[in-house]
Amino acid sequence: MVSTIDASARSKALDIIKSSMREIIEQIEKGEKPTLVMPKRTLTNTIYDYKHKMLLLGPELQKRSFTDVNEAKKFMQTLLMASIIYDALRNNEYPTIRDLYYRGKHSITYKSIDGKRVSENTWDEQRESDSVIRDLEVLLSVLREDLLILSKEKGKVVGNLVIRSGDDVIDLSKMGHGAYAIEPTPDLIEFVDIDAEYILVVEKDAVFQQLHRYGFWKKNKAILVTSAGQPDRATRRFVRRLSEEYNLPVYILADSDPYGFYIYSVFKAGSITLSYESERLATPTAKFIGVMMTDIFGDSIFRKIIKDREARKILEEITPGITDLKPKTPYLSESERSNFIIKAKTRDLERAVELIGYRVAEVCIEEKDAKNKIKKKEGLTGYPWFTTPQWVRELCIFFNTLSKLEIEAMASKGLKFLADKYIPEKISTGDWID
Numbered sequence: 001m002v003s004t005i006d007a008s009a010r011s012k013a014l015d016i017i018k019s020s021m022r023e024i025i026e027q028i029e030k031g032e033k034p035t036l037v038m039p040k041r042t043l044t045n046t047i048y049d050y051k052h053k054m055l056l057l058g059p060e061l062q063k064r065s066f067t068d069v070n071e072a073k074k075f076m077q078t079l080l081m082a083s084i085i086y087d088a089l090r091n092n093e094y095p096t097i098r099d100l101y102y103r104g105k106h107s108i109t110y111k112s113i114d115g116k117r118v119s120e121n122t123w124d125e126q127r128e129s130d131s132v133i134r135d136l137e138v139l140l141s142v143l144r145e146d147l148l149i150l151s152k153e154k155g156k157v158v159g160n161l162v163i164r165s166g167d168d169v170i171d172l173s174k175m176g177h178g179a180y181a182i183e184p185t186p187d188l189i190e191f192v193d194i195d196a197e198y199i200l201v202v203e204k205d206a207v208f209q210q211l212h213r214y215g216f217w218k219k220n221k222a223i224l225v226t227s228a229g230q231p232d233r234a235t236r237r238f239v240r241r242l243s244e245e246y247n248l249p250v251y252i253l254a255d256s257d258p259y260g261f262y263i264y265s266v267f268k269a270g271s272i273t274l275s276y277e278s279e280r281l282a283t284p285t286a287k288f289i290g291v292m293m294t295d296i297f298g299d300s301i302f303r304k305i306i307k308d309r310e311a312r313k314i315l316e317e318i319t320p321g322i323t324d325l326k327p328k329t330p331y332l333s334e335s336e337r338s339n340f341i342i343k344a345k346t347r348d349l350e351r352a353v354e355l356i357g358y359r360v361a362e363v364c365i366e367e368k369d370a371k372n373k374i375k376k377k378e379g380l381t382g383y384p385w386f387t388t389p390q391w392v393r394e395l396c397i398f399f400n401t402l403s404k405l406e407i408e409a410m411a412s413k414g415l416k417f418l419a420d421k422y423i424p425e426k427i428s429t430g431d432w433i434d
Contacts (some may be wrong), residue, residue: 053269159223299325346374
């Protein structure tokens with residue numbers, strides 16, 4: 001039996017598709033060339049909105065005309081996918097993106113101009129059909145979740161939060177040792193009651209489980225969320241809704257490496273691939289509480305680097321104010337960090353350069369072999385939201401030490417240390433990066 005919430009969402013989605021496709025029919029009836037007009041989903045048309053602190057699509061549009069030989073296939077693919085999704089909605093189905101790939105995958109046979117019989121697939125790989133789904137999201141101004149297209153559940157949540165999912169009311173404070181798996185359609189969730197002071201998003205599922213069993217969310221009146229690595233869309237939307245609708249602070253706890261920093265970035269500013277939906281997926285108020293490089297090493301390394309006049313000049317050009325940063329003492333002793341830190345790999349260096357730019361790496365890396373490995377990255381300027389004094393300091397220390405550290409290392413120091421000192425102290429003292 002279909003829930004009333006799903007039925008309402010289904011009806012709304014059908015109306016959206018019908019309204020958009022009606023424009024194509026009207027073009028044909030008027031004798032015009034059938035054309036789809038939508039924002040360009042390209043890197044060059046992706047901008048960072050400094051006011052709202054998120055990635056957004058720019059103003060450039062693209063046209064797909066059925067009569068344009070270069071666009072005819074894309075036009076066909078878009079209408080084919082819209083038709084498949086429309087039928088699934090009408091038949092009360094819940095397709096996955098993999099289902100949609102197979103439903104639309106078939107060969108079209110036709111005769112070429114010179115009379116030869118030619119066969120061509122509608123699409124060959126799922127990345128093609130996935131791209132068409134994203135085109136439809138842009139064209140229809142909806143998320144695929146609004147079209148009741150499902151994906152694998154990944155994120156989890158626990159805390160003093162009562163929700164209505166479908167026709168059922170679920171108390172997320174009564175999940176035992178487990179947690180609620182965030183459903184693929186988070187906009188269909190109704191928040192019934194909440195008693196929390198902030199949201200803590202934990203990158204690692206294992207650390208999330210430790211904090212949950214320790215009762216962290218009960219002691220600290222927190223909503224505890226895990227993205228289990230790179231966050232999926234549902235988890236990002238769920239966090240955004242909670243933050244926005246209840247004005248709750250969001251703190252991100254991730255590994256102290258460029259990939260952990262990037263996960264924070266996706267929660268905060270969005271991603272280039274989904275920049276067209278950042279206004280619904282990104283949480284610009286999210287703060288990074290750690291694990292920071294300064295939590296491991298303090299900032300004496302950085303202060304030594306900026307004593308050099310030329311180094312200080314270059315870093316000040318990138319982001320004024322680095323000399324005004326307050327000194328930081330580490331949470332780990334020298335012996336502890338020697339046991340916990342891991343040697344950074346080349347791919348870590350390359351990802352760090354993508355985040356902050358080549359100039360910071362050039363100034364802060366001392367090891368010649370490491371510097372030579374990333375020469376090819378020269379010219380990259382990094383993401384705007386990472387070119388702040390605090391992030392320059394963090395990434396500079398990373399480049400200089402060529403070290404990284406996982407959240408589990410903090411838990412290895414003692415779960416009580418992580419749950420009762422490290423996290424609460426960083427939140428209460430404002431030791432975060434905004």
